[in-house]
Amino acid sequence: MTDLTELGKKAKAACRILAGADTETKNEALRQMAASLRAHTAEILAANGRDVKAAREKGTGESLLDRLSLTEDRISVIAADMERVATLPDPVGEVMDRFTRPNGLAIEQVRVPMGVIAIIYESRPNVTADAAALCIKTANAVILKGGSDAIFSNIAIADALRAGLEQAGLPADAVQLLADTDRAAATALMRLRGYVDLLIPRGGAALIKNTVENATVPVIETGTGNCHIYIDKDADIDMGVNIIVNAKAQRPGVCNAAETLLVHEKIAADFLPRAAEALQKAGVELRGCEITRQYIACTPCTEMDFATEFLDYILAIRVVSDIDTALAHISQYSTLHSEAIVTENNETAEYFLRHIDAAAVYVNASTRFTDGGEFGFGAEIGISTQKLHARGPMGLRELTSYQYRIRGTGQIR
Amino acid sequence: MTDLTELGKKAKAACRILAGADTETKNEALRQMAASLRAHTAEILAANGRDVKAAREKGTGESLLDRLSLTEDRISVIAADMERVATLPDPVGEVMDRFTRPNGLAIEQVRVPMGVIAIIYESRPNVTADAAALCIKTANAVILKGGSDAIFSNIAIADALRAGLEQAGLPADAVQLLADTDRAAATALMRLRGYVDLLIPRGGAALIKNTVENATVPVIETGTGNCHIYIDKDADIDMGVNIIVNAKAQRPGVCNAAETLLVHEKIAADFLPRAAEALQKAGVELRGCEITRQYIACTPCTEMDFATEFLDYILAIRVVSDIDTALAHISQYSTLHSEAIVTENNETAEYFLRHIDAAAVYVNASTRFTDGGEFGFGAEIGISTQKLHARGPMGLRELTSYQYRIRGTGQIR
Numbered sequence: 001m002t003d004l005t006e007l008g009k010k011a012k013a014a015c016r017i018l019a020g021a022d023t024e025t026k027n028e029a030l031r032q033m034a035a036s037l038r039a040h041t042a043e044i045l046a047a048n049g050r051d052v053k054a055a056r057e058k059g060t061g062e063s064l065l066d067r068l069s070l071t072e073d074r075i076s077v078i079a080a081d082m083e084r085v086a087t088l089p090d091p092v093g094e095v096m097d098r099f100t101r102p103n104g105l106a107i108e109q110v111r112v113p114m115g116v117i118a119i120i121y122e123s124r125p126n127v128t129a130d131a132a133a134l135c136i137k138t139a140n141a142v143i144l145k146g147g148s149d150a151i152f153s154n155i156a157i158a159d160a161l162r163a164g165l166e167q168a169g170l171p172a173d174a175v176q177l178l179a180d181t182d183r184a185a186a187t188a189l190m191r192l193r194g195y196v197d198l199l200i201p202r203g204g205a206a207l208i209k210n211t212v213e214n215a216t217v218p219v220i221e222t223g224t225g226n227c228h229i230y231i232d233k234d235a236d237i238d239m240g241v242n243i244i245v246n247a248k249a250q251r252p253g254v255c256n257a258a259e260t261l262l263v264h265e266k267i268a269a270d271f272l273p274r275a276a277e278a279l280q281k282a283g284v285e286l287r288g289c290e291i292t293r294q295y296i297a298c299t300p301c302t303e304m305d306f307a308t309e310f311l312d313y314i315l316a317i318r319v320v321s322d323i324d325t326a327l328a329h330i331s332q333y334s335t336l337h338s339e340a341i342v343t344e345n346n347e348t349a350e351y352f353l354r355h356i357d358a359a360a361v362y363v364n365a366s367t368r369f370t371d372g373g374e375f376g377f378g379a380e381i382g383i384s385t386q387k388l389h390a391r392g393p394m395g396l397r398e399l400t401s402y403q404y405r406i407r408g409t410g411q412i413r
Numbered sequence: 414m415t416d417l418t419e420l421g422k423k424a425k426a427a428c429r430i431l432a433g434a435d436t437e438t439k440n441e442a443l444r445q446m447a448a449s450l451r452a453h454t455a456e457i458l459a460a461n462g463r464d465v466k467a468a469r470e471k472g473t474g475e476s477l478l479d480r481l482s483l484t485e486d487r488i489s490v491i492a493a494d495m496e497r498v499a500t501l502p503d504p505v506g507e508v509m510d511r512f513t514r515p516n517g518l519a520i521e522q523v524r525v526p527m528g529v530i531a532i533i534y535e536s537r538p539n540v541t542a543d544a545a546a547l548c549i550k551t552a553n554a555v556i557l558k559g560g561s562d563a564i565f566s567n568i569a570i571a572d573a574l575r576a577g578l579e580q581a582g583l584p585a586d587a588v589q590l591l592a593d594t595d596r597a598a599a600t601a602l603m604r605l606r607g608y609v610d611l612l613i614p615r616g617g618a619a620l621i622k623n624t625v626e627n628a629t630v631p632v633i634e635t636g637t638g639n640c641h642i643y644i645d646k647d648a649d650i651d652m653g654v655n656i657i658v659n660a661k662a663q664r665p666g667v668c669n670a671a672e673t674l675l676v677h678e679k680i681a682a683d684f685l686p687r688a689a690e691a692l693q694k695a696g697v698e699l700r701g702c703e704i705t706r707q708y709i710a711c712t713p714c715t716e717m718d719f720a721t722e723f724l725d726y727i728l729a730i731r732v733v734s735d736i737d738t739a740l741a742h743i744s745q746y747s748t749l750h751s752e753a754i755v756t757e758n759n760e761t762a763e764y765f766l767r768h769i770d771a772a773a774v775y776v777n778a779s780t781r782f783t784d785g786g787e788f789g790f791g792a793e794i795g796i797s798t799q800k801l802h803a804r805g806p807m808g809l810r811e812l813t814s815y816q817y818r819i820r821g822t823g824q825i826r
Contacts, residue, residue: 357816360819374514376512376514387631391816404772405776406773410652410777413663413787
C-alpha cells in the first residue's frame with residue numbers, strides 16, 4: 001500500500017506552525033497565494049493544456065472538457081476568490097462559551113483549527129485553490145487529492161500556492177497535493193490515522209461510498225441530494241409551479257436540485273396539468289405514479305425512480321393522500337439534504353418543518369438555496385449530508401473544532 | 414454476518430415518533446422509566462445474580478466483580494439519576510442562529526435530535542440506564558450493546574426501561590438492547606448504514622480501535638487519555654506537587670488521570686525530590702529519564718513508557734530543557750485528551766494554551782476535571798478525543814445535531 005506517513009508528518013508539522021499564526025499573517029498568505037497564481041499563469045495554462053489534450057484524446061465530452069479547462073480569466077477569478085476569503089471574518093480564536101465553576105475554575109470554549117484536513121475531489125482544478133484558501137484561512141494544513149484528469153493543472157496550481165505561502169513566511173507544506181492519483185493513494189489517505197483530522201470527499205456517490213467503506217479517519221459525507229418538493233392541498237398553485245420548475249430545471253446537475261414531486265390528492269387535478277405544462281416547456285421528462293397519470297400524460301414511474309438522484313431533466317411524480325404519506329415517502333428515499341413544502345397553511349408548514357430529517361427544510365421556497373453563498377457564508381467547502389459536526393452548507397466555521405481552556409489557581413479533586 | 418436491519422428499522426420508526434414528542438412528554442418518560450426500574454428491582458437483582466455468579470466462576474477479579482454487581486441501593490441511585498436527567502434543560506428545539514437573507518428568506522439553525530444513536534460498552538450495567546436516559550431526553554432512539562459479562566442484567570434493565578417508555582405513551586423500541594454480545598453483532602452494528610446516525614464506543618483502547626477499523630457509520634472516539642502535567646520553571650512548587658499527586662493518584666484508572674510528568678530543567682532540582690516523596694507516599698511507582706535519575710532514585714523509563722496509558726499507580730517522568738521541548742513531547746505522545754501546565758508566568762501559560770492540541774488544556778489545575786459533572790453539564794455520555802462534532806466531555810447538547818429551517822414566500826433562484 002502507498003505510504004503517506006511522511007506526507008502526514010509534514011502536514012502535522014505545518015499545522016503546528018499555522019496554529020501560531022495570527023489572522024493578518026493568514027490573510028497575507030492568502031493574498032500572496034493569489035498573487036503567485038497570477039504570476040504563474042503561463043505555467044498553469046501550459047500544464048492545463050496537457051490535461052485538456054489528454055482528456056480530448058480520451059474522447060471526454062464537451063461539458064467535462066469545459067469544467068477542466070482554464071483560461072487567463074478563470075485563473076484571475078480563482079485568485080480574486082482567494083483574496084475575498086482574506087476579507088472574511090476569522091473564526092479561529094472565537095470564544096464560543098465561557099463559564100466559571102463553583103470551585104473557581106474559569107472554563108472557556110474556544111474555536112481552534114481542525115488540524116490536518118484531507119480533501120478528495122474530482123475533475124475541476126479550481127477546487128485545488130478554493131479548498132486550500134478555506135483551509136489556510138482557518139489555520140488548517142491541507143492534503144489535496146484531485147482527479148487524474150486534472151493532475152498537471154493541479155500540480156502547477158499547488159506549486160504556485162506553496163510559493164505564495166513561503167512568500168508570506170508560512171510553511172509550503174501547509175498545502176500538499178498527492179501526485180499519485182490512483183485508488184491506492186486515495187485509500188492510503190483515507191487511512192492516515194494520527195495525521196488526518198478530517199477527510200472531506202467531494203464528488204459523486206461512488207467516491208462517497210468508497211470513502212465511507214474504507215476510511216478510518218473522521219469523514220464528513222457531502223453532496224448526495226435526492227430532494228423532494230411537496231405540494232400541500234393548501235398550496236398557492238402559481239407559487240408551487242414556479243418552485244418545482246426552478247428546483248428541477250434551473251440547474252438539474254447539482255445536488256440541491258429536486259428529483260421527486262409529491263402532490264396532495266386534493267390539489268392534484270388543479271396543480272398537475274399546470275405544473276406538467278411548465279415542466280415540459282422547460283424540457284423536463286415526467287415519470288408519474290398511477291394516480292398522476294390520471295391527470296397528466298407521462299411515463300410510468302418505478303420504485304427505482306424514487307430512489308434515483310437523476311441530476312438531469314427527469315422528474316418523478318407521486319400523488320399522496322395526506323402529509324404523513326408525503327413524510328413517510330421522504331423519510332424512505334431522502335438523502336437528508338434538502339426538502340420543501342409549498343403551503344399557505346402555517347400549521348401544516350410547522351408540522352412539516354418539525355418532522356423532516358434533512359439538513360435544510362424549506363417552506364415556500366426552492367431547494368436550490370442550500371448553498372454557502374446563498375446562506376451568506378461567503379465561502380463553501382461542500383454540503384454535508386450527515387448529522388455529525390456540520391450539516392448543510394459548510395463554510396469557514398465548519399472547518400474548525402473547539403477546545404476547552406481552563407484557568408485555575410491550583411484546584412485539585 | 415448478523416443482520417440488524419429489522420432492529421435498525423424499528424429504531425428509525427421510534428425516533429420519528431420521538432421527534433414529535435415535547436419536552437414534558439420526554440421528561441415524563443424518564444420518570445416512568447425510573448419508576449419501572451424501581452418496580453422491577455427483584456427481577457433485575459435476580460438477573461444480576463446470574464451474571465455475577467458466572468463471572469465469579471470464570472475467576473473474575475474482585476474489582477471487576479464490584480463494577481458488575483448491583484444492589485437495591487445501586488438500582489435506586491440509577492433511577493434517581495434518570496429522574497435528575499428529567500430536570501435538565503432540553504437542548505432540542507433551541508434556536509442556535511437566526512438570520513434573514515436579502516431575498517427575504519428567513520433562516521433558522523435549530524437543534525434537532527441526532528436520530529438513532531448506537532452505544533457499545535463494556536462491563537458496568539448502569540451504563541444501560543444512563544445512556545438510555547440521555548438519549549431519550551434528546552429524543553434519540555438508542556441501540557445498546559453491552560458486554561457479555563452483564564448480559565442478563567442488561568436485558569432485565571432494558572426490559573424495565575421499555576416498559577416505562579410504554580407507560581409514558583412512547584414506543585418501547587426507542588430503547589433496544591442487542592441480545593447478541595459477540596463480535597459479529599458488534600461489527601454488524603458498526604456497519605448499520607442508513608439506520609445508525611452516530612456510534613459511540615465506550616471502553617478500552619481495543620474497542621475503540623476495532624470500532625474505527627470496522628465502522629462505516631459516523632463514530633465519536635472516546636476515552637483514551639495519555640495526559641501530561643508540565644511543571645514550568647516558574648511553577649509554584651507546592652501547587653505543582655499537589656496537582657501531580659492528584660492527577661496521578663486520586664483515581665489512576667480513569668482517562669483524565671495523568672500518565673507523564675514533564676519538568677523544566679531549571680526547577681528539576683527543587684521540584685523532583687519533593688514530588689517524588691509525595692508520589693511515593695501515595696503509592697506511585699516512578700519511571701524517570703536519565704536526567705530525572707540525577708535528582709531522584711527511580712526505575713529508568715523507556716520510550717514505551719511515554720506512549721503508555723498506565724491507568725495505574727505508575728508515572729513516567731522526563732526533564733525538558735524548555736517549553737517547546739515539552740510541547741513537542743506532548744504533541745508526539747498525546748491522545749488529545751487533557752494536558753496541564755503549572756506556572757506563575759501568564760505569558761508562558763497563554764503560549765501553552767495556544768499551542769496544545771487537546772480537548773482540554775489546563776493552567777494550574779489537575780487534569781482530573783475533564784468530566785461532564787465537573788464542567789457542570791449535569792450528565793455525560795463520554796469524553797470525546799476526536800475533533801469532529803464534540804470534543805471533551807459530551808453532555809446532552811453533544812447528542813444533538815442541527816437543521817436549517819427556511820421560511821420563504823415563493824423565492825426561487
